[in-house]
Amino acid sequence: MTPHPVPPRPPEGLPSGKPGRKPGPIADGVGIAHRAWLEPLRAKFTASGLTVTELSERSGWAKSKVSELLRGTGLYPRWEITHSLLRVLDIPAWPVRRLWMAAAREAHKKDEWIDGCLQKVALTTGPSNPPLDHRAFEELNEPAYLGYARTFLAHDDEAREAVAEAFDILWLRWQEALHSPDVMRFAWNVLRRGVMSRACHTDGCPDLTTAAFDTVVLSKMACPEGRFAQIEESMALFQAIGRLPAQQLDVMVLRHLRGMDFTAVADVLGIPLASVRFADRYAQQHLTSVLHPKNAPGGTIA
Template sequence: MTEEVGEDDGRRPVAEAPLPLPMEFEALYVLNQEAFHDLALAVLGTNDAAEQAVHRAFLEILRHWDRLREESEDLQQEIWAIVRRTVISEGLLSLRERMAALDSGTGLYAALGSLPPRQFDVMVLRYIGGHDTEHISWYLGVTQSTVDYHCRKARERLSPIHRRILKSQREENA
């Protein structure tokens, strides 16, 4: 045990060695990364913060990958729950404050920030991310009718002016 901690023998330390990722995990990343990033960007406000949050979420998913694959009845819903917890729940309070500050007098972001979590998710993915019902359903791990329900309930909570702003914003994204 005479080796010094900092001694360089030309080999990479174990902590830096890349670990092989399961093929299914890599596919999950490719299929979901953009939608998760869209949501994180809308919630966190900056690209760097969004990338860090999505990275943390995928590390969490990878940490539990074997258990998720073996025990999950609905893998997509479980994964969305991890991403949601990592991205949304951690910043929900500050998001609502930031959304109010971002608003240019219409009150739209404050109104979105006051929605229940699932309604908020659906509205952000649909109107800010520009995703359709089928993709939102897949991302959240719920049925398309559940997505439509949450969207309808969220629109009912919003004022007519906010609904018009969202409608025009969605038409611009289309």
């Protein structure tokens, strides 16, 4: 579909028309990668104060098409309409482009379809690389982010995809992150959400089965009987870790499964060092009470 000519924007400071009906919630069938760019776009749309009708008029696309895109209903949106909305809402196109491509593949679109969409829109505005401080942030935190993702995701490609998506979302929302109370905490929440949306869950808790078996493999135990006993013990331990509250779970994973010291964990999570030590101590006491109820609390996990 070819969009209608884009009408001129009203002068700065001119109030928009009467408030119209806001778009409904994102459809249940929208995939992880699709949500990664759709949710920030919807947030920027809400903050803009525009109505769906005004967004339609300024982008040059039919209101029904704009409404479908904002809700994630209908067919996966082509890049032409997506880019038009980005331009109206003043959203950087390059990070969304990469997220859009990943979501297109998630929607089983062929490479020919993706390339055909992209070739119709030339990105001539905005930088093709993240800001310098974002790139420094990525270099600093990528190892910890990858380690965390690999703990929950069975395949390395999936872990790398989750981390790459997190950094693209941060590029998209970088100014929001910088103006948040703590950029590290803001970024960690983005990364954690992406990892948990991909992780397997049992009874609503993340499944750490893969991490448990990795522990067994690394133990290099020669005795089959001992190996089976270690498997049983590891499974029980990792199931209990998966049921910890979010902050305690993250501290345990980074501190004991990824080998980071307390200060490094506090830095990457964006929380005080005292909070990390408290979470670690409380989590260990809880795990000891669950796995070894006869033992005194406060033991260290091997």
